[in-house]
Structure formats: C-alpha cells, structure tokens
Amino acid sequence: MSLKLEHRLGIQAPPEAIWAVLFDIPGWARWNPLYPEASGQVRIGSKLTLKLTLDGREPQIITPTIIDWVPNEQIHWSLKMLGGLVKSTRYLEIEALGETGCIFSNGELFEGALGPSIAKRLRGPIRAGFAAMGEAVKAEVARTWRAPT
Numbered sequence: 001m002s003l004k005l006e007h008r009l010g011i012q013a014p015p016e017a018i019w020a021v022l023f024d025i026p027g028w029a030r031w032n033p034l035y036p037e038a039s040g041q042v043r044i045g046s047k048l049t050l051k052l053t054l055d056g057r058e059p060q061i062i063t064p065t066i067i068d069w070v071p072n073e074q075i076h077w078s079l080k081m082l083g084g085l086v087k088s089t090r091y092l093e094i095e096a097l098g099e100t101g102c103i104f105s106n107g108e109l110f111e112g113a114l115g116p117s118i119a120k121r122l123r124g125p126i127r128a129g130f131a132a133m134g135e136a137v138k139a140e141v142a143r144t145w146r147a148p149t
Contacts, residue, residue: 003116005123006107007130011138015072015094015102017145021137022075022092031140034133042069048077054125064090072096080112087112088119100147104137106130 011018021027025048028038033053040048046066053059064077067089074093080086093105107130110119119126 001116002109002111003119004107004109005119005126005130006105007127007134008103008105009134009138010097011102011104011141012100013102013141013145013147014100015096017141018094018102018104018137019072021140021144022094023071031136032133033136034129040066042066042075044068052129054122054129056125057122082114085112085114086110086118087115104134106134106137 021031023042025038025040025042028035032038035050036053037051038048040046040050044066047063048066050062050064051059052062062079062081064079066075067078068074068076072094074091076089076091079088079090088111089109091105091107091109095103095105097103108119108126110116
C-alpha cells in the first residue's frame with residue numbers, strides 16, 4: 001500500500017529558469033521554507049542533507065539519496081526512516097506547457113509498513129509544506145528570471 005501527496009502550480013517561465021532554482025541545492029536556504037537548510041549535489045547516488053520544517057513539528061534533519069534526475073525536468077530522491085518501516089520517494093518535476101509556461105509538481109509517495117499511516121496523520125502539514133515550497137519556487141523564479149522583451 002502507498003499514499004501520494006502532491007502540490008502542483010503553474011509558473012510563467014521556461015523549464016530552464018525553474019531548473020536553475022531547483023538544481024542549486026545550497027541556494028535553497030535563500031528561499032525554501034520547507035528545507036531552509038540544504039546541502040549536497042544533484043547526482044545519482046549522492047546524499048542530500050536537508051532540514052525539513054513542517055508546521056507544528058520540530059525541524060528534522062533528513063539525508064535522502066538522489067535516485068534520478070533529468071535536466072529541466074525532474075529530481076527524485078528516496079528516503080528510509082525507522083529502519084525501513086517508512087519509505088518515501090520525493091519528486092520535484094517540471095512539465096513544459098510552452099516556451100514560457102510550466103507546471104511545477106512537488107510531491108511524495110509514501111510506502112513501507114508505516115509510511116502511508118504516518119503520511120495520513122501528517123497530511124495537512126505535508127501539503128502545506130509542499131504548497132509553501134511551490135509558491136517559493138514560483139517567487140524565486142520570478143525574482144531571478146526575466147522574460148525577453
């Protein structure tokens with residue numbers, strides 16, 4: 001059994017502009033409310049060190065492993081907690097709708113013996129965190145990218 005939680009929103013920018021914001025993991029500290037501290041590189045098999053901040057919960061340091069990435073399209077990582085009882089796959093995906101229009105999907109698939117039940121219990125804070133991150137990505141892209149005139 002698994003449970004998927006996701007937030008999607010439109011961003012008026014090309015995929016490259018969104019990718020530049022997402023790919024700069026150490027730069028997340030400037031704009032990302034969900035992961036206000038972040039380090040690591042986007043490489044398959046590499047570990048990230050992220051400070052996860054959810055409303056109503058103590059901040060938590062997590063160390064997910066990058067499992068897939070495609071420039072201008074996606075970053076996927078996996079995380080195991082509680083001895084593997086909670087397994088998750090986190091994804092940040094960019095879907096191009098045109099030259100300067102995209103959908104940014106920001107979600108997580110929860111699996112393992114306890115993953116879905118924990119995700120259900122924390123559904124509100126997790127969705128709020130994904131929404132806050134999505135809006136922050138949109139704002140950072142608007143700050144850093146200028147449409148050609």
